[in-house]
Amino acid sequence: GAGVSQSPSNKVTEKGKDVELRCDPISGHTALYWYRQRLGQGLEFLIYFQGNSAPDKSGLPSDRFSAERTGESVSTLTIQRTQQEDSAVYLCASSLVPYEQYFGPGTRLTVT
């Protein structure tokens, strides 16, 4: 079946501009996660959605970062006034059971 998809696959933006990253989870998966992977580093948790519960935003690095999810479908991660340190691969994952996350291919964001 279809896996997690993310768009765009690559995004180059100028410092100070806003960007929106999209994640389409696996159909039926109630949980959705966003992670950030900086070059040469492991993944950092950003935000977690579970059904209609309040999202766990504890990993968002600043108030320039926000994310939305409508029901159990698509999620968008928005970064406002991008900075060069925001350059990274942004990975989305979805799961049906909490300990089995399926990852998308990621969006590579480059801020110039």
Add this chain to the structure above:
Amino acid sequence: AQSVTQLGSHVSVSEGALVLLRCNYSSSVPPYLFWYVQYPNQGLQLLLKYTSAATLVKGINGFEAEFKKSETSFHLTKPSAHMSDAAEYFCAVSDLGLSGGYNKLIFGAGTRLAVHP
């Protein structure tokens, strides 16, 4: 809070040799532990997981890992390396979320495995 340490950011082995990638964790609760593999320009793929059943866990592509509570370790092994195993490997522990249930993953920094002929 949970954390993961992967010893060795780069490991190089010969084709056919034993692969050993080390992972130690800290957790205040019984952990769920995972190994993921990331091939170049691809997303993460789950290799195997430990969820408090058998301590020796077998995964895909001939990999296995053993949960050792006394050593707080979850090392990944494969008896014979293949060229196609060259990738980055991430160990992760599942952290408790705000509601108390397991959810987000805490990742180690990763180990890049090189396999040479």
